[in-house]
Amino acid sequence: MDLFLQQLANGLVIGSTYAVVAIGFALAFTVLRVINFAHPDIFMVGMFAGLVAALQWPALGFLVVAVAGALGAGLVGFALERTVIAPLRGRDVLMTLIGTLGVAIMLQNGMAVVAGPDPVAYPALIPRRFVDIGPVTLTLRQVLNFAICLALLALVSLYVRRTPWGRATRAIAERPDVAAAFGVNVARICQFTILLASMMGGVAAVSVGVLYGSAHAFIGLLYGLKAFICMLVAGNRYFEGVMVVGLAIGFVEALVTGYVSSSLRDAAAFFVLIGVLYFRPNGLFGSYAT
Amino acid sequence: MLTLRDLAVSYGSVPAVRKVSLEIAPGELRVILGANGAGKTTVLKAILGLLRPHAGEIRFGEDIDLLRLKPHQIHGLGIAWVPEGRQLWNTLTVLDNLKLGGFGDRDKTAVDKRIGEMLERFPRLGERRHQIAGSLSGGEQQMVAIARALVAAPQLLLMDEPSLGLAPLVVRDVFRLVREINDMGISILMVEQNANQALKVANWVYLLETGSIVESGPAATIGAKESVKDVFLGGHA
Numbered sequence: 001m002d003l004f005l006q007q008l009a010n011g012l013v014i015g016s017t018y019a020v021v022a023i024g025f026a027l028a029f030t031v032l033r034v035i036n037f038a039h040p041d042i043f044m045v046g047m048f049a050g051l052v053a054a055l056q057w058p059a060l061g062f063l064v065v066a067v068a069g070a071l072g073a074g075l076v077g078f079a080l081e082r083t084v085i086a087p088l089r090g091r092d093v094l095m096t097l098i099g100t101l102g103v104a105i106m107l108q109n110g111m112a113v114v115a116g117p118d119p120v121a122y123p124a125l126i127p128r129r130f131v132d133i134g135p136v137t138l139t140l141r142q143v144l145n146f147a148i149c150l151a152l153l154a155l156v157s158l159y160v161r162r163t164p165w166g167r168a169t170r171a172i173a174e175r176p177d178v179a180a181a182f183g184v185n186v187a188r189i190c191q192f193t194i195l196l197a198s199m200m201g202g203v204a205a206v207s208v209g210v211l212y213g214s215a216h217a218f219i220g221l222l223y224g225l226k227a228f229i230c231m232l233v234a235g236n237r238y239f240e241g242v243m244v245v246g247l248a249i250g251f252v253e254a255l256v257t258g259y260v261s262s263s264l265r266d267a268a269a270f271f272v273l274i275g276v277l278y279f280r281p282n283g284l285f286g287s288y289a290t
Numbered sequence: 291m292l293t294l295r296d297l298a299v300s301y302g303s304v305p306a307v308r309k310v311s312l313e314i315a316p317g318e319l320r321v322i323l324g325a326n327g328a329g330k331t332t333v334l335k336a337i338l339g340l341l342r343p344h345a346g347e348i349r350f351g352e353d354i355d356l357l358r359l360k361p362h363q364i365h366g367l368g369i370a371w372v373p374e375g376r377q378l379w380n381t382l383t384v385l386d387n388l389k390l391g392g393f394g395d396r397d398k399t400a401v402d403k404r405i406g407e408m409l410e411r412f413p414r415l416g417e418r419r420h421q422i423a424g425s426l427s428g429g430e431q432q433m434v435a436i437a438r439a440l441v442a443a444p445q446l447l448l449m450d451e452p453s454l455g456l457a458p459l460v461v462r463d464v465f466r467l468v469r470e471i472n473d474m475g476i477s478i479l480m481v482e483q484n485a486n487q488a489l490k491v492a493n494w495v496y497l498l499e500t501g502s503i504v505e506s507g508p509a510a511t512i513g514a515k516e517s518v519k520d521v522f523l524g525g526h527a
Contacts (some may be wrong), residue, residue, distance in 0.1 A: 164389070167389060168393055170382060171379050174379050177340050178371075178377050178379070180340065182362075182390055182442070183442070184390070186362070
C-alpha cells in the first residue's frame, strides 16, 4: 500500500507538469484551432530565461526567477502568435502545424547552439529537503512543483469560467463567428490566449528546472509529446478535462514504473492513448465539432 | 440607416448574392423573403462583416462604410444579430450567453440592468438562467437568442429566420415579440421563409430569388402578387 501511495504521489507531481503544458496546447487548439507545436519549446525557452536570470542575479529568489521565465516564454509566444499563427489563421490547420513545427526546430537548435546540446545545471533555488506526508516521502521541490502547477491550472479554470475574457474565450472556441458578431475582438483574445499559455508554461518550466536540477535544449520533445497525448485523450471540450488527464497519465506512468518496469514508462502514455481513442474517438470528455 | 448597393457575394466561384440593393430607415421593419438557397443568410453575413463581398457597398448612416470594419466593430455601431438556428453557445449557461451579448459594451452597469430586464421580460429564462443553453427547448433557445441580441441595446436587429423549426404557437409568440421590439423603435431587417407571418409585421418586403431581388414593395402590395406564391411554391421541397 505504501508503495502505491508513494507512486501516486510521484505520479501526481509529474502529471501536474504534463497538465500545465497540455493546457497550453489545449488553449491554442480549442480557441485558435491551431496545433502549436512550438509550445513545448516555448516552455523550454522559459526554463532557460529563468536560468539566465538566476545566474545573472544570484540573489534573486525563486519567485523572481519564475517571473523571468514567464516573461521569456511570454515574449517568444507573443512573437510566434504575431508572425506565424495570426497570419496563417483560417487556412488549413496543417499550415500552422508546419509553421509552428519549424519554429520549434529553430528554437531547439538555436538553444543547443547557445547552451550546448547537453543538460545544463540549474541553480538550486529551492533547498534539497525531504517532506513526509503520512507514509509518503517527497522532496520539497516535488511538493512545490505540484503546488505551482495546481495553482496555474486553477488560474486557467477561474479565468475561463469567471472572467468576461474567459467567457469570450469559450465562446470563440464554440462559435467564433457569432462571438465576433457580438463584439468580441477575436484577434486580441487569441493573442492573449497564446500569451497566457506561454507565460504559464514559463513558470512551470522554471519549477521543473529546479526540480530536476537541469535544463536541456531538447526537453520540449519529452513534454510536448506527452502533453499532446493528454489533449487527444481528454478531448477539447472542457479545459478541466485536459488537466485531469495530465494528472492521470502521470499517475499511470508512475504505476507502470513502480509495478511493471521503468523502461516501459514512456510507452504507458501511448497505451492509454490507443485505448481511449479506440472506445471514444473524440476523447474522454468529448470535443467540439470542427 | 443601412444601405446596400449592388452587393455581390460568392462562395469561391459560386455566386450566392448577385447585385442586391436594399435599404432600411430608422424604425422600419423590412423583410427579405426567399426560399432555401436564395442567398438570404449571405446578405446578413455580409452586413455583419462575416463574409466579404467582391463587389458593392454597405453603408451605415451617412458615411460609415461597413466593408472597412471588422465584425466586432460593426457590432459596436449598434447592429445585433439573431442567427439562423439560434446558434447559442450551447456549452455555456443562459446567463453567460446574455452576458456575452453585452461584451462589447463598456458600460457594464447598463448591460447588467438590461440583462435583468430580459430575465424579467422572459420569466422562463429567468428561471433557467443557470441552465446550460444547449438543454433548453427550441422556443426557449429562440428567446435567449433574441434576448442576447437585445442586451446590447441595438439600433438595428438582423434576424435570420426566427421561426425556423418552431411549433406554430411558438412562432406566433416570436412574431408578436418582433412587433414589440419594432414598436420600441429598433429597426429590424428580417430574413424569412414564413411568408404568412412575415407579411403581417413588415413595412416593406424584398423577394430574393437565387441571389437577386425580383420584387420590392410595401408588404400589402407584395402579399397580393402571384409571384409571391411562385417563389414559395418554388421553394417547397
